[in-house]
Amino acid sequence: MSDTAAGDRPAPALTVVVHGPDARGHLAGLLDSLTPRPSPDVEVVVAAVGAWARETVEPYAADVTPVLLPEGTGDAAARAAGAARAAGRWLHFVRARDGLPSGAPRLLAEHAASLPEAVDALLFDHVRSTWRTSATPSPDGGPLTAAGGAAGVTLDEAPRLLRVTPLLGNRLLRTSLWRAREPLLNSDDEALAAYTALLLADRVAWTSLRGYEDRRPRPAELPSPSREEYLDRVDRYERLLETGRGRPSVTAVLYDLMVHDLLRTFVRSGMPDPVAREFFRRASAAAVRHRPAGTPRPAGPEGLRRALLESGSYTGYRATRAANRARRTVRGALRSGRRRLGSRLDEVAYRRSLAGPVDRELAVFSAYWDRGVACNPAAVAAKLGELAPRVHPVWVVSAANAALLPPGTDHVVPGTRRYWETLGRAGFLVNNVNFPNAVVKRPDAIHLQTHHGTPLKRMGLDQMPYPAAARGTDFAALLDRVDRWDFSVSANSHSTRAWRGAYPSRWVSLDHGYPRNDVYYTAGAAEVRAARERLGIAPGHRAVLYAPTHRDYEAGWTPRLDLAELSRRLGEDTVLLVRGHYFHESASPVPAEARRSGRIVDVSPYEPVEELCLAADVLVTDYSSIMFDYANLDRPIVVHADDWEIYRLTRGVYFDLPAGPPGPVSRTQEELTAILTTDAWRDEGSTTARASFRRRFCEYDDGRAAERVVRRVFLGQDAEDLPPVLPPEERSPAPTPEEATR
Template structure:
């Protein structure tokens, strides 16, 4: 008897079914049977299932002779299930890596509950995944709360003996999840939660979604009739009737805006309200209770008209403000420059501009500083027009008219390893705004550089008459200044005495979604229980010793708290080298990176430490201690000598004295 029976229903999903099945077959917890129901699909779903079953004896194919719908297809899979717990997936869904192991651990520690509820996520067609974090707000003792939002069958694991004892099945038609989920949650003796995404639902663009029959919304009434019939047959559950009635009216109110045919929907909503209400129940939308679909339509049209008027008014207001801002900027440019004003802009938080701004306030208190953050404000355009100093690590505003006497300082964002600027002109990763980049470079007075390599690369990639200040990067000053590292580690939740490894791969221009190219869970297991992995790319699944720091605002803080760095082509290695701590490179896809973006140098000639070509080699480097051995130390020393000539805390002061104090004095 397997621990899990994973039931997958497949109908017209052959483009996605392989991913679904592989996500189950490759789970670290392999105590499972995978029951795949071909719901009379006219495409290649049946062939994919047969091929998968031929390779894996855990796969149980079930084929229906005609399309029956998701409910009957799940029933067919349930009839074949033998596992302790049953999990349902649709053919476009996937399990996240480690999901079954996390479910198994939770079931074990909670003494085999009837139902385990977990979170799921929606994968959008344009990229990105959004978690529906409902479990975190659900009290396991408050089942009525569960009935408020947990109406899907695919975000739970069900004890098979429990659902078989209920004699529960899925009905045909739409909203079969409603008719299944309410009885399950109302009668379960124990419901526990797992605050973790275990399944991902692939959402399709609207034009690609299967078309439902014209009166599909009316199926919701049959589903609720089945729920109330279930309650009628179980008098001991009568306390649930007012709860379900309120939830039904809330659900119908959500559907009312798109329901067709609307008149029939409202008539049936009123009939359902009268048929199922408990004495004294008045909850829900009054128009639904009374079946007033024409009044509802009028009110909805009035709301739409008000919204349209608000949008038009807002658009006019924005246009007037835009004209006013342009006029304001033109007037400000005719007023004298303020030699005691400096404005700063930055890509993301912190960086070199922030370090310079702090040093300006310290060394030149007579210069007033400001930040360029809101192009829709008059203060923004005043600062842009009248500040004598403008500093940025990204593009300056394209509408900036550089005035005589204004000084523009471009700090860049670090030592470039991947190609930038003009060097990208014949690469797939060429930026769409390359002409604007070159126009921007023509306005620079100074650019910052940390070493000779960066100087030569930037001057070639961004032709400009600007003076290069090879002073080091001011943001590196914090890496050389005294810091309370234990307090920083504690603020991130890193246990005392643990070795911390920072994983920071380069951005992949050829990928819309940035995912780890390294199995972080395997790495954490290999490193051992006294290690923590910090990752700058969101992990596929939560893990107690993998900390997602992709949203942390300070790369410098992450460098300070870590004992070693794993990267591939990320410029962060040049920053991290200032700490003289181990760096390990993983060059598993070097050829792809070279083809898409290209590099400014062959890093294999002078790497900052040990280099791995595969994940296996990387793990071997750590398990054998090579990551901090003598050879790695020699490589790092040579790398630091070449790329970290200003390994001190004085870069910001050098910049301020050269750019701000020279002229102001």
């Protein structure tokens, strides 16, 4: 290709082509590392797939070349679209979920610029990251430290280079090679593309420089491979061996890689038996057809496995594997000295229930660690009674809270025999947190995770870098619980994205809205008046709902405001409804002397919280998720962020709340008082901020969320057959208290 770009400017040495969806929210960090340009000799093209990637790229548009692609665009198509805009002499394909070590693009560009023209591919080292580990060395360090890589060699001279991890991210490709051989080089099968690049290169150079971070998703978050995807793995090696035909040293290594990979896939993948039989048959045929003449099998167990594969004996291979597993199990039991038997009555009852049929007319509900009928599970259960009354709901409720249940509520107490029997039989399990670790995910039962708020603070795995938030959390056990989810409810695309990163697994997102927020659109003036009457709020009085959240960096409840002084300053026509976080049940947020005036009401134990919101004229909160729910009412919200910097640093947050709040922001009690004693709490600026906030965070809430969830989960209806989400301009929230009295 030409060494000059448009306008006769010298072409950059390297084009970094970032491609794919922002599935894990890593794209912004990757672009931060690439902007401003790492050097004049490096350009960045971003082939952004889908809305989230497009939104992420927008702030970087001045420093990168964006190529915007529709949702669902595959890796190969995204790579092709990005490479088509490249001006660099070399290409580096980087997945949007991955990373680049500091300074790597500049160093790679400098190294590539010094290579002879005959070199078409440059291999380099990389690091690996998982949810548990960060930047651990790859296994490629040894082969890439060997001498002789600077000037390049033919692959026939160094076929060991095929053993370098097959990623496009750990190699640069000369742009002229890519454009001349793109149909052969580009594939949605990245390993196929990575191997093919080496097979087609005239010469290959290498360096021990670490130039890529391969962020590996959990296997549990990847979709289950289809039959065709399993069989394509055999076809991958058939194609590679065909491409390498006539090159004995190359095909010998490819054959070894093929047999090793296909056996490992067969053993570890857990593919269904019919697929496993076909996969084994095809793998066996490929192993026999392509085995290099005169090549002996390895000695020991590996040689036996290869012999069984080449024999085509599916049953024999399975039997040998089963016998080996049994021997290991016995040895392990002998080493441990004992085997734990389920002898307790509840364990026996649970095992017996698990062995029986699943009851598709039984649903178990729980909320807030068995506190009672509340939140999204309560709204789902209520709608279930309307749309599918044949499904019987049973609530899990602690012994202490059982007396507070609505009359006639069927319930079980944790740890009892009926509790375990019910959990074992239930066809549906619904929770806004997680069921205990001991609960088993039956394949034909459905677990519905409703969550209990839109996340501002970091959640799940995203808490790991924040010790105050992560303290005492067993993240491996958390992921075991997450792996039980079939569905995850979301109120907005922000939440959907956050849950994907925080709880990586194979669940399906229900972008249907929060069921608990339906009441904000279905309630009328009578419900608003009734809520205020129950709380003793006189007509014409302003009700300020103050709902602060928990701080991980504090040991217990710490008052943020002098409530008595605030109430005095707000005057006799204002009632303060104070709701403490449920983590602090034993400590009232309102001192006894402050309650005597009657203008400060401790509503911490009041349920449901939605009634408090209906009764309030304005919400004052800090970082509580109640602000996202309350925004559905389109009533004023004030954010009191007196410790934002500390909270952000200790807990971690997903976005800068003071930069995009739902209303005015105060930092001191004086500022809060000034907002509430003037019209600042409901002026034009407050209205404008709230409108923007509602568009972003009330995206799917329109009053029919519970119906959509019940129809999808319990009635099995397809997503396209559900009631569509109403656009914001067509929604009618419940009337304000002032409107309700007219």
